[in-house]
Amino acid sequence: MLIALWIINGLLALAFLGAGLMKLARPAEALASSGMGWAADFASSHVKLIGLAEVLGAIGLILPLLLDIAPVLTPIAAILLAVLMLGAVVVHLRRKESLAAPIVLAILSIVSAILGFAAL
Template identity: 40%
Template sequence: MSVFLWILQILLALMFIGIGGQRLVRREAQLKRLPWTDGYPPAAIRALGVAELVAGLCLLVPGLFGWAPVLTPLAGAGLVVLMALAVVMHLRRGERQSAILPAILLVMSGTVVWGRLDQML
C-alpha cells in the first residue's frame, strides 16, 4: 500500500506543482485567456496557484525528510476541497468535460488522505 500511495503522491505533486507554478508565473493576459477564469480576478487565480503549489510540496516533502508527516494528509484534504470546488464550478458552467480531470484528482487526493491517515492511526 505504501508504494501505491507514494506513486499517487508523486503524480499529484507533479501535477499541482506544475499547475500552481503556471498560475503564478503566467502574465495576467495569459490567465484571462483560460475559459474558466471569466469573472475571477487575477489575484484569486494566483492565490489558487499558491495553494496548489504548497499542497503539492506538502505531499512530498514531509515523507522525504521525515518532517511533520501529518502535513501529507492535510495537504491531500486541502486538495480534495479544491478539486470538489473545481468540479462544482465546471458543472455549474456546463463544462462537463472539464470536470473530469478535477474529479479524478479529487479521488486520487482522497485516496492519499485515507491511506496516510490509516497508516498514522
C-alpha cells in the same frame, strides 16, 4: 501501502505543481485565452491564490513524508487539495465545462489522504 502512497503523491504533486506554477506565472487573461475560461470569472489575485494553494499542496504531499517531519501533514495536504478540487468541480459545473480533471484529482487526493492516515 507506503509504495502506493508515494506513487499517488508523486503523480498528484507533479500535476498540482505544474498547474499551480502555470497559474502563478501567467496572467489570468492569458490563462483564459489558452483554454482556462474559468480564469476570466475570477480576479487575477484569486487565480494567483489558487495557484499558490496548488503549489503548497504539492509540496505538502511530498516533503513531510520525505523528511519524516510531521508526516501527518501529508494526508492533511491531500484533504485540502481534494477540497480545492471540489471547488473546481463546482466552478466547472456552473460553466458547463468538462469535469474529468478536477474529479480525478479530487478522488486521487482522497485516496492519498486515506493511504496517508493508514500509513501513520
